[in-house]
Amino acid sequence: MPEFRLYNTLTRRVESFAPADGHTVRMYTCGPTVYNPAHLGNFRTFLFEDLLRRTFRLVGWQVEQVMNLTDVDDKIIRKAAANGENILQVTEPFTALFHQDRRYLRIEDAEIYPKATEHIPEMIALVERLVANDVAYVAEDGSVYFAIDRFADYGKLSQLDKREVKAGARVAQDEYAKENAQDFALWKSAKPEDEATGAAWDSPWGRGRPGWHLECSAMAMKYLGETFDLHAGGIDLIFPHHEDEIAQSEAATGKQFARCWCHGEFLLTDGTKMAKRVGNVTNVVGMREQGISGTAYRHFVFSAHYRKQLNLGEESLDQSRAAVNRVGAFARRLAEATAATPVLAEAATRAEQLFLDALFDDLNAPEAMAVLFTFITEANRELDAGGTDTAALERARAAFRLMDGVLDLVPEQETDAELGAWVEGRLIARREARERRDFAAADAVREELTARGILIEDGPSGTRWRRG
RNA sequence: GGCGCCGUCGCCAAGUGGUAAGGCAGGAGACUGCAAAUCUCCCACCGUCGGUUCGAUUCCGACCGGCGCCUCCA
Numbered sequence: 001m002p003e004f005r006l007y008n009t010l011t012r013r014v015e016s017f018a019p020a021d022g023h024t025v026r027m028y029t030c031g032p033t034v035y036n037p038a039h040l041g042n043f044r045t046f047l048f049e050d051l052l053r054r055t056f057r058l059v060g061w062q063v064e065q066v067m068n069l070t071d072v073d074d075k076i077i078r079k080a081a082a083n084g085e086n087i088l089q090v091t092e093p094f095t096a097l098f099h100q101d102r103r104y105l106r107i108e109d110a111e112i113y114p115k116a117t118e119h120i121p122e123m124i125a126l127v128e129r130l131v132a133n134d135v136a137y138v139a140e141d142g143s144v145y146f147a148i149d150r151f152a153d154y155g156k157l158s159q160l161d162k163r164e165v166k167a168g169a170r171v172a173q174d175e176y177a178k179e180n181a182q183d184f185a186l187w188k189s190a191k192p193e194d195e196a197t198g199a200a201w202d203s204p205w206g207r208g209r210p211g212w213h214l215e216c217s218a219m220a221m222k223y224l225g226e227t228f229d230l231h232a233g234g235i236d237l238i239f240p241h242h243e244d245e246i247a248q249s250e251a252a253t254g255k256q257f258a259r260c261w262c263h264g265e266f267l268l269t270d271g272t273k274m275a276k277r278v279g280n281v282t283n284v285v286g287m288r289e290q291g292i293s294g295t296a297y298r299h300f301v302f303s304a305h306y307r308k309q310l311n312l313g314e315e316s317l318d319q320s321r322a323a324v325n326r327v328g329a330f331a332r333r334l335a336e337a338t339a340a341t342p343v344l345a346e347a348a349t350r351a352e353q354l355f356l357d358a359l360f361d362d363l364n365a366p367e368a369m370a371v372l373f374t375f376i377t378e379a380n381r382e383l384d385a386g387g388t389d390t391a392a393l394e395r396a397r398a399a400f401r402l403m404d405g406v407l408d409l410v411p412e413q414e415t416d417a418e419l420g421a422w423v424e425g426r427l428i429a430r431r432e433a434r435e436r437r438d439f440a441a442a443d444a445v446r447e448e449l450t451a452r453g454i455l456i457e458d459g460p461s462g463t464r465w466r467r468g
Numbered sequence: 469g470g471c472g473c474c475g476u477c478g479c480c481a482a483g484u485g486g487u488a489a490g491g492c493a494g495g496a497g498a499c500u501g502c503a504a505a506u507c508u509c510c511c512a513c514c515g516u517c518g519g520u521u522c523g524a525u526u527c528c529g530a531c532c533g534g535c536g537c538c539u540c541c542a
Contacts, residue, residue: 030542038542045542074540158538159471212540234542241541265473266536275541303481303491308474309535315479319492326491329505358482366482370490380506439501446503457504464505 004059004360007307009238009261010157014362017260019229024062027053028220028258029110030233030241031067034094035076039281040297040312041267041274043105045234047298048264048306048363050107052232054406055359065110066223069095071117072199073212080197087117087197101284105294106408112223116215120201123210123218127186127203129252136248139177142189142206146244148182151251157261158239184244185211213244217257221249231258235265267301268311287317291467293411295328296321302365302407323373327404328411328466330376333383334393334400336461341387344379348392348399351375355403365407372403414467423454427463 006017019025029049032038038046046067053063070076071091080087116123127144130136135150148154190200190207200207220228226249233242242261249257266273269280287297299320304310351371358367379396404410414420426445433441446456455468 032542033540042542048542160538236537236541239538264542266542268535271534273536273541277541299491300480305482308481311480311535313479315492319480322493323491326505333506364482366491367489370482373490377507381508384507434501437501443502455504458500459505 001060002356002360004055005362006260006262007362009263012159015260017230019061020227020259023060024064025053025056025230026064026224026228027066027230027232028216028224028228029065029067029231030216030237031069031113032094032098033070033073033075034091034098035073035079036094036276037097037283037285038101039274039276039283040287041281042234043101043107043284043297044267044301044310045232045264046102046107047105047301049232050105051302051306051359051363051365051406052230052262053108053110054408055363058356058359058402058406063111064224066112066114066220067110068216068219069098069113069115070212070215071095071115072209077193077197077199080199081193085197087199097285104284104288105297114219114223116210116219119215119219119222120210122222123214124187124201124203126214126218126221126248126252130186130248133251135251136186137179138205139189141177142187142208143177143185144187144205145178145183146186146248146251147179148184148247149180151247153250154247155243157246158243160239160243184213184240186214186248187211213241213248216241217245217249217252220245220257221253226253226255226257228258230260230262232262232264235263238263264306265309268309270313271311274312282312290317292317292321293324295324295409295411298407299324299327299369299409302369305366306363324409324411325466326376327372327409330380331400331404331410332464334379334397337383337393339386339388339390340379340393340396341382341385342389342392343385344382344387345389345392345395347375347378347382348396351378352399352402359406368403369407372407372409375399375403423449423465427456427465431463 001018004017005014007014008017029046032042049065049067053065056063069091072087076087076090080090083090127136130146131138131144136144136146138144154160187203187205187208188211189205190209194200194209195207199209201209220231231242231245238261246257268274269282272278272280274280274282284294284297296317297320300312300316301310303320351374354371355368358364358371361367379400382392426449430442430445433439433445449456449465450468453468454465456463456465
């Protein structure tokens with residue numbers, strides 16, 4: 001089994017990583033809050049996690065991934081209340097949209113997508129454990145808080161001990177109910193709008209709803225065990241979300257929660273963090289309407305290391321689209337080739353090795369992509385050279401399958417049958433014109449197609465077309 | 469105010485103590501009826517100033533510039 005190295009936020013170092021049981025990586029990834037469309041920044045993180053799970057399989061491990069769907073929280077309740085709806089009416093359509101967007105970006109299915117609202121009993125049980133362990137306390141109003149100063153390790157993930165809260169920093173509005181301003185809510189007593197929107201449940205402390213951090217601890221432990229291999233998410237979740245998850249989980253079980261923590265950096269737009277509040281968000285649906293494929297976005301995301309900020313500029317997606325078209329053209333050529341030179345086999349084997357080296361070294365996707373593109377150039381050269389080595393061709397196909405099996409960059413083929421029939425008809429007209437050597441007429445057809453966004457390529461096996 | 473990250477070709481972005489991957493764009497050529505695709509060749513001395521070193525883009529310091537976290541947040 002090759003060594004896989006990964007940066008661990010807990011230790012702030014790149015370390016050797018392997019699942020505890022040696023064959024299945026149990027990973028928990030924080031999913032979306034389903035009250036609006038997830039934006040491209042959110043999907044950068046999900047794509048990073050997709051790359052992680054695919055790379056794990058390349059190492060030879062199985063993957064058990066849990067991605068939660070937060071379907072009860074302040075923003076959802078506010079939205080539901082404003083519309084006079086139940087929270088389900090808010091979350092169901094956005095849950096569906098999330099999966100649609102996810103598939104467009106070819107993000108693999110996680111094994112489990114648990115919803116917070118379907119795990120209220122597990123969450124209540126966890127709070128009871130914490131109260132029993134005397135690290136949580138019940139406030140006058142029936143809310144339950146976690147007392148951070150009763151958990152010695154508090155701050156170990158975010159290195160809070162090295163931090164100082166900004167002088168005059170905002171403090172929580174409901175501070176009066178807490179012993180310490182930094183204590184966080186495990187259980188929030190129900191307010192009228194909670195009841196009105198179906199966001200309140202019975203508990204030993206009265207009607208209420210779970211605090212945000214609680215769901216992840218309860219669901220991670222339910223599906224992955226009290227200790228599991230990896231917990232991933234966006235870098236902004238380090239504090240307070242993940243810090244609080246660690247506190248409430250480890251204070252309850254006395255065991256280490258996640259063995260490794262992994263965080264992806266932000267997506268920036270025009271130099272600032274993509275965020276709803278900034279108003280610079282782009283959604284998958286919007287991207288789609290601009291004719292940008294999911295594979296182009298994958299290329300863009302993988303062009304930077306996951307721990308570095310990545311700026312989405314005006315030209316970014318167009319550049320990636322062009323890059324991904326090259327991969328697509330190569331994929332078709334490889335599929336249709338019949339033989340190649342022996343040199344191709346060497347290039348393929350070398351590329352595979354370099355590709356794995358790059359990904360296994362803290363998931364260096366940009367490096368891995370560079371290997372892929374270098375291989376494409378080499379392979380095209382050997383394919384041009386002719387050759388009769390069919391085994392070499394198979395070697396190349398296997399290498400490409402391995403690499404694209406992780407990156408998944410080949411753009412989708414056109415599936416619009418009506419458009420296809422029309423294009424084929426025009427191509428027949430063009431072929432006839434060319435056979436007459438009436439090139440003016442042939443070029444007129446090409447321009448007609450170009451006007452509709454169709455590009456054509458004449459090759460040995462006839463004319464091929466695709467969308468520009 | 470505290471903590472941290474980044475500054476590499478026109479744009480995006482890897483990387484290394486010994487003279488810098490890849491993608492996009494661009495230039496020249498081959499191929500093509502013309503294109504497209506493909507191939508060949510060309511296209512950077514790594515923010516500034518110091519220091520360490522035989523040698524630094526790569527280590528250290530200062531400075532300038534940008535970003536993020538400390539508060540809901542991928």
